Amino acid sequence: MSGLRVEKVVTSGTFSIDGGTWEVENNVWIVGDDSQCDVIDAAHDAEAILAAVGDRTLTHVLCTHGHDDHIDAVADIRAARPDVQVLINDADRMLWDRVVGTPPEGGLDDGQVIPVAGSELRVLHTPGHSPGACCLLLADEGVVFSGDTLFQGGPGATGRSFSDFPTIVDSIRQRLLTLPPETVVHTGHGDDTTIGAEAPHVQEWLDRGH
Template sequence: MAARIERLVTSGQFSLDGGTWAVDNNVWIIGDDAEVIVIDAAHDADVIAAALGDRRLRAIVCTHAHNDHIDAAPALAARTGAPVYLHPDDQILWKQTHPERDPDGFLTDRSRLRVAGIELTVLHTPGHTPGGICLYAPDLDTVFTGDTLFASGPGATGRSFSDFPTIIRSIRDVLLALPRDTVVRTGHGECTTIGEEAPNLQTWIARGH
C-alpha cells in the first residue's frame, strides 16, 4: 500500500519563560500499514500509540524541542522501541523538558529518512528555535513545518532562543524555494500551501514579528 499521511490532534500545555498556555498540537504519522514515522510526539503517548496500532514505528522526529512537541517522545520511544531524533542545536531546549534523557540521534540539514518507500529530507529552518527543522516529502507533495510556518505566517519569535530575521531567512531561502503546490502541514492548526504563503512574505517583514 502506498505511503499516506495521518493527522492526530493532541492537547496539553506549552511552557517557556515562566508562562504556560493551553495548546492543541498536530501529530503527523507518515507511512503505510506496516511501518510509520511520527513527527512531533505531543502530549499523550498512549493516544499516539493507539493510532499506530500494530505498525512498526521507525522513528520519532522532533521538528524542534519546545516542550509541547517533545513531551511524549520518551514515553512513546519506551513503548515502541523507536529512536527519537532532534537537531543538535535544540539540545538546550530538550534538556529543559527531559534533563534525564538525551535524544537517540541527531538530524542535520539534508539528512534523509525513509519510510514506506518514500524519502523525507530534513531542512534546517532556525528562527522559532535554533534547531528547528522541516521535513520535505516530495513524493507526497508535502512539507512538515513544525512551528516555522503556519497558514497565518511565521512561527512566534518573541521568546527565548528565537529570532525574527532568522525565521524570515529560513522561510524565504528554504521553504519558499519549494514547489508552489507543496502542502504545508503545520505543528498547530490547519494546512496551507507554499503558493498561498509566498505572496505574504513582504507583509510579514513589514510587521517585524
C-alpha cells in the first residue's frame, strides 16, 4: 500500500444524448503510485490526463459508464499509450459504440478485481444511470468511485435513454449504502461526499422521484 495515492483531474467538454448537448465538467480519477496507475474515466482532455499520469505505466482506463463525456478521450489516450487496457461493462456497449470506433479491450464485471499499485479496485455493477454503470471500490483506502451513480445530494440523472430511476435507487441502496458510512465517494462530477452523508436521504429521493 506504500505510495498509493488518488489524484483528481477536472476536465471540461460537452455531453450529448437524445438530441441535446450540454457543457460539463468531469472528474477524472487517477489511482496508483510512482511507477504505475489506472485512470477512471477518460473525459474530454487526453493531454491533461496524460500530463497527470506522467511517465508512469498506465495499465488501465476504467470506464464507469458509456456516456460520451466519460469516454471521449479514449482514442487519444490509446494513441499515446497503445498498451493500455480500456475496460467497460458490456451492457454499455451500445453507448460506447457511438463514440469509440473500436471495441474495448475487455469488460468490467460485477465482483471483478483489478490490481493497482499493490492494492485493488473491486467492480460494483450499479445500473440505473445507464445499464452498464459501475462503481469502483478501493476498500483499502475507504474510497468508492461512483461515476454518475451517486453524487453529493442524490442519485445521478435518469431522465434520458437507457436510464431508470427505480433501478439506480436500488443500486445505491444495495451496493453503495451497505459500505461503511465513512467511505468517501469520489464522484464523476462535482464534490466528494460520504456514504454516511447520503444514506439518510434515500426516502427523500424516493419521494422526489425524477
